[in-house]
Amino acid sequence: MTLLRRVLQALGAMALLLGVCAQAAPLTVAAAADLKFAMEEVVEAFKARQPGAEVAVVYGSSGKFHTQIQQGAPYDLFFSADIALPQSLARAGLAASPVRPYAVGRLVLWSATRDARGMTLASLADPSITRVAIANPRHAPYGQRAEEALRAAGVWEQVAPKLVYGENIAQAAQFVQTGNAQVGVIAQSLALHPELQARGGHALVPEALHSPLAQGFIITRRGQDHPLAVRLAEFMQTPVARGLMLKYGFALPGEAAR
Template sequence: MYHWFKPWRVLSVLAALLFTSSLQAGELVRIAAASDLRYALDDIIELYREANPAANVQVVYGSSGKMTTQIINGAPYDIFFSADIAFPKRLEQEGLTATPPAVYAIGRIVLWSNTLDAEGLTLNDLTSDSITRIAIAQPAHAPYGLRAREAMQAAGVWEAVQPKLVFGENIAHAAQMAASGAAQVGVIALSLAKFPELATHSHYLIDDNLHNPLTQGYVVTRRGGDKPEAMHFADFMATEQAHSIMEQYGFVMP
């Protein structure tokens, strides 16, 4: 025997489903992340949402130094993924963390170009008269820019290339400058060079003996410590699935 739903009954069922869905929706988790994570972390968040459909995660990318200042000044971030563990350590010293700073990856820098065969370049080639504009992230607040400067200093080319340098606000901005042609060469994160849109061009992996390690660290902030969802996502970053994605983008796992 068939049972037919009356319109009012259908509406009541839909209302109940919507109400249940709203109850299950996760509390908003706000993440501040270094720009070198722009593609890797997007993929990880997508994977996390597949396993946790109610997850409500938002991420803002920028320079680690500037985001540290923002958090100190009260920016409402629950988790901070920095390109240099020194910044999470600073937040810990300020009493603004719920977890101790932890290493989540080691980054690498590369030479990348939209117009030149970067695979055949070295840091010494940056002094060539044929290269007139070189993009790097601002060393004052971006760890990847600082490591780029250290590498060029170690290679003995820093003084010669300074007139050619154009500075991005963060490493993603520096990569954008190189990709757009605003600079002939960029010293960018390997993780960005491996993104499909940039991976069509070659890159040269800079010897990591020429600079201090890009030891990347994270913390759950004091604000995020009150959110089980924030702690849950932080734990997810330590899973094999998340590590696999990070490795695809050239990060070295600790």
């Protein structure tokens, strides 16, 4: 009995140690680049409620994250700018949670050097505008919607030769910030950041010109046993997290856009 008791105690200690290690392991999040500013505040608020939690967020193109997760990339959660991408992963058995909608994004015209508040997509055909930044439509949902909108507005042929492509929507905004493009078709969530707001106004692109930017996330199969993955997923439903999404211009699923 003494030997059995020792074995059970050892197993109990090991289970406790594994639980502590799981709690201590950093949470790795893949997040669409349009979330750059909003997610930073969400994570800060989350960590205030989870003392000692380590959360590492990698920002980039949703399409590239989708491919990387298929190839075994070590992300515990995936926040996509297009809900179709986590839905695809879920169908492939790579999700450990339901696909959860968390926001609806908006496209805007933004410039660091001119007042974009009165601009429309037709304005981009003006010969004085020689470089226009968008995210790469091959793998970035905001780039795909920008191309859709430009085609629907009837200015694609005039604007296409002027386009400079960012690997993601944050890089497209950076091109405008640094003068490598005069105007960008970017995410409203980026244009609302104080640093960008201080350098130029923005104008909403009519939603009727492109398919919706419905955004969703999953806990990946890799993150299924990480307790912080579950807690962050739950935190996204709280008034604090939802308020931060509204702050950066996102509409909440099932609610009217502002």
